[in-house]
Amino acid sequence: MSSVDLSHLKGRDNLIITMVCYGNICRSPMAAAVLANKVSKLESPKVFVDSAGTSNWHVGQGPNPPSKRTWEKAGYSFDHIASQFNYSRLVTADLVLVMDKDNHVEVSKYVTSKEEERKIYYLRQFDPSGPDSLEVPDPYSLPDSAFESVLEMVEKATDGLIEQLLI
Numbered sequence: 001m002s003s004v005d006l007s008h009l010k011g012r013d014n015l016i017i018t019m020v021c022y023g024n025i026c027r028s029p030m031a032a033a034v035l036a037n038k039v040s041k042l043e044s045p046k047v048f049v050d051s052a053g054t055s056n057w058h059v060g061q062g063p064n065p066p067s068k069r070t071w072e073k074a075g076y077s078f079d080h081i082a083s084q085f086n087y088s089r090l091v092t093a094d095l096v097l098v099m100d101k102d103n104h105v106e107v108s109k110y111v112t113s114k115e116e117e118r119k120i121y122y123l124r125q126f127d128p129s130g131p132d133s134l135e136v137p138d139p140y141s142l143p144d145s146a147f148e149s150v151l152e153m154v155e156k157a158t159d160g161l162i163e164q165l166l167i
Helices: 027-039 065-073 087-092 101-108 144-166
Strands: 014-021 046-053 095-098 120-122
Touching: 014 027, 014 087, 014 101, 027 046, 027 065, 027 144, 065 144, 095 101, 101 120
Parallel strands: 014 046, 014 095, 095 120
Antiparallel strands: none
16 A cells, blocks of 8 residues: 555645546445545544546436445435536645546646645555555446445545544
8 A cells, every 4th residue: 555645634624525436426426425424523624525527427417326325325324416527626625536547547637736746546545454456446337246345445445544634
């Protein structure tokens, strides 16, 4: 697992974290749902979580039903409407957490400075178990078990992220 330095975010009153996948209906809304629920009780920093897709295929749609069903079954409550990632989202966010290499490439196309570049990480870089891959595989059109697998990856990585933000 690559080492991540979030020291530049210490002491902030508010943080904006944007989760990014391809269509913004499966992985990134699930990651946003999990993180938003886990940080909802934090007083400082107050963490605002959203998500976006690198494509515009599903803009305006709700989450993929198996994705929502999986996070709700795990006890997470979250409202979601798909949107597309753009430069202003990069500027506004303190962290942009991507689900896979293709998302990393697409998000990085917006970077115009070192400051913007250091906002972008793979979500799984925060998984303290040191995953064998940084990619969160796309469960779209796969059985519910694939969504449950993604949820497990997301939960581990968001736990690691919260730990790093609070240390």
